[in-house]
Amino acid sequence: MTLTVYHLKTCDTCRKAIKALEAAGHDLNAIDVRADGVDRSFLEKLVAEHGWELALNRRSTTWRGLDDSDKTDITDEKAVGLMLKHPTLIKRPVIVSDNQSTIGWTKDVPEMWV
Secondary structure, three states, rough: OOOEEEEOOOOHHHHHHHHHHHOOOEEEEEEOOOOOOOOOOHHHHOOOOOOOHHHEEEEEOHHHHOOHHOOOOOOHHHHHHHHHHHHHHEOEEEEEEEEEEEEEOOHHHHHHHO
């Protein structure tokens, strides 16, 4: 199965996930969110499916550097706009197949893919 993985090449968790997915025999289409970018339609679909609360990485250095006005009154549209402007705000890795997607590499996520 071919999977698309949205990642950051400098992210240890993303590298760990990619290594595990490749070891499990998946063909990967790896997209570095900083270098390659992402489009609005992908982010809108991600937020619609998972909610901005899961898709938006509020633990990142980028988040801490935002103005307070950017961090308040978050809506789906505002979250998409922030992630478009600052791709490192996307919680990673995002793994997408033909019929499902996951965000992050928490304990339950590898069980779905590996």
